[in-house]
Amino acid sequence: MNRATREETVAGMAESPLLVEREGRVVTLTLDRPHRRNAMSTAMLEQLANQLRQLTEPGKESPGALVVTGAGGTFSSGADTREPDWRDLSRRAVRRGHFRTVFAALHEAPFPVVAAVEGYALGGGLELALACDLVVAGEGALFGLPELGVGAVPGGGAVHSLVRRAGRGVAARMLLIPGERVRADELARLGAVERTVPDGGALTEARALATAVAEGDPALLAAGVRLLRDSGHLDRTAALGVENGYWWQAASAASRGPSAPTDQGSSHPGDRGVSGHGR
Structure with missing residues (x-):
């Protein structure tokens, strides 16, 4: 260009x-x-x-x-x-x-x-x-x-x-x-x-x-910046819940496969995967 x-x-x-x-x-x-x-x-x-x-x-x-x-x-x-x-x-x-x-x-x-x-x-x-x-x-x-x-x-x-x-x-x-x-x-x-x-x-x-x-994937960048901006003011439990939601968003974008189930994509702290393991 x-x-x-x-x-x-x-x-x-x-x-x-x-x-x-x-x-x-x-x-x-x-x-x-x-x-x-x-x-x-x-x-x-x-x-x-x-x-x-x-x-x-x-x-x-x-x-x-x-x-x-x-x-x-x-x-x-x-x-x-x-x-x-x-x-x-x-x-x-x-x-x-x-x-x-x-x-x-x-x-x-x-x-x-x-x-x-x-x-x-x-x-x-x-x-x-x-x-x-x-x-x-x-x-x-x-x-x-x-x-x-x-x-x-x-x-x-x-x-x-x-x-x-x-x-x-x-x-x-x-x-x-x-x-x-x-x-x-x-x-x-x-x-x-x-x-x-x-x-x-x-x-x-x-x-x-x-x-x-x-140069990064636009969908992954979008998930990454949202995670960065949304996590700073939260306590650890809430932040891990937000992280879990964006993890599923990023995983879905990377695989271009079907969206993750609704309960896994939720950012509420009590949802499955809230510990952040499985990266």
Whole structure:
């Protein structure tokens, strides 16, 4: 396939805050407001929500993997607090709706999602990165939650993700200490970033990783990412029940045979096979 062509998400616009690039089975979404460190305007959020909705629409061919990144050497500085109507509650509700659509689509996407982070990932930018399945970051990239200082609180799952993946301590530092920023290499040691590379190399590494992942069987990848996303907040018994359900889904997809019996495919903890044995 020829080198992928970059296309704007809204035809006819001279500039778009969100760019789409397709190469093979990998789609890259680029937040493209570098003059504002890719702060998420209402227009950007709306386009991001619409694009993710299209990529995850049932009945259409999905990409093998998705990469989310930012232009100009930074991921995203979060919500655009300089929008003229930033403090208008009705407009904030509109932006909030777009945020929720974005995070719901990422959670339901039937393919792996990789964040490529350079520079800053702050507030909603951090939440967007942590909503991805894998985070690849330049080792000096900085992560933080400045919401309390701008009259807001995190609302996209960042605190939950940080507590679960990196521990309560780092979540408390980011949320409560004014100006606190945590480097990617520290978050990698704690488990919130999967891979670090020299600064400037995150996108190349993320695309290579996404290309390798996308070679897998689509049905198995779908089962795998759902298992990953659904298991983290459950206790062990419930998680093993979920794992059992996805085990049968994956086995059925791999064999292309008839579906497993309903009682075995259930994710309830008391069902047969809940111990997870038999892999």
